[in-house]
Amino acid sequence: DTGVSQDPRHKITKRGQNVTFRCDPISEHNRLYWYRQTLGQGPEFLTYFQNEAQLEKSRLLSDRFSAERPKGSFSTLEIQRTEQGDSAMYLCASSLLGSFTEAFFGQGTRLTVV
Amino acid sequence: AQSVSQHNHHVILSEAASLELGCNYSYGGTVNLFWYVQYPGQHLQLLLKYFSGDPLVKGIKGFEAEFIKSKFSFNLRKPSVQWSDTAEYFCGGGADGLTFGKGTHLIIQP
Numbered sequence: 001d002t003g004v005s006q007d008p009r010h011k012i013t014k015r016g017q018n019v020t021f022r023c024d025p026i027s028e029h030n031r032l033y034w035y036r037q038t039l040g041q042g043p044e045f046l047t048y049f050q051n052e053a054q055l056e057k058s059r060l061l062s063d064r065f066s067a068e069r070p071k072g073s074f075s076t077l078e079i080q081r082t083e084q085g086d087s088a089m090y091l092c093a094s095s096l097l098g099s100f101t102e103a104f105f106g107q108g109t110r111l112t113v114v
Numbered sequence: 115a116q117s118v119s120q121h122n123h124h125v126i127l128s129e130a131a132s133l134e135l136g137c138n139y140s141y142g143g144t145v146n147l148f149w150y151v152q153y154p155g156q157h158l159q160l161l162l163k164y165f166s167g168d169p170l171v172k173g174i175k176g177f178e179a180e181f182i183k184s185k186f187s188f189n190l191r192k193p194s195v196q197w198s199d200t201a202e203y204f205c206g207g208g209a210d211g212l213t214f215g216k217g218t219h220l221i222i223q224p
Contacts, residue, residue, distance in 0.1 A: 042204050042214035105158040
């Protein structure tokens with residue numbers, strides 16, 4: 001058990017629907033990251049938070065994607081008007097401030113858009 | 115722009131063989147490099163990391179990596195692999211550790 005939990009583990013949705021994923025980091029971790037991973041590729045950075053502030057967003061994060069971490073604890077990632085190309089594993093990771101390589105990853109949420 | 119590249123996408127070895135997985139990075143500034151492993155059906159786990167100091171870094175499960183600044187490399191090594199090392203291996207780096215390579219799928223045959 002890594003301590004980072006993601007919900008749901010699997011999500012199947014129809015194209016055009018909105019989906020929301022949740023990540024609960026390790027409780028004392030200041031930083032929280034979202035990644036997307038497709039088959040045969042490494043994790044691609046989407047965005048990260050330091051406490052409740054969203055500090056960086058990738059160009060991969062189109063305006064259909066939005067992430068929040070309202071109280072500096074759990075985070076949500078919402079995808080609006082899903083497309084088939086959004087099908088991927090969405091990974092969340094958390095770390096203490098200034099030490100990314102101590103990041104702990106969750107099991108991920110596998111999204112399938114049909 | 116920072117980038118990390120892994121040379122080998124698929125590697126098949128027999129047990130007890132020696133392993134070396136290549137990783138090259140391309141970015142300036144502070145060097146933070148790491149290797150993560152993902153065993154089948156499990157989450158990503160940190161194998162080892164390099165920030166500064168001794169360029170030969172030892173990690174868990176007998177793995178090590180050497181940072182060679184002149185070659186912009188951070189190759190992962192293990193002198194004798196086991197069947198349980200079958201997994202996906204990811205090299206990564208960057209100022210905030212935000213860039214991963216595409217991964218190497220390692221299969222160890224008994």
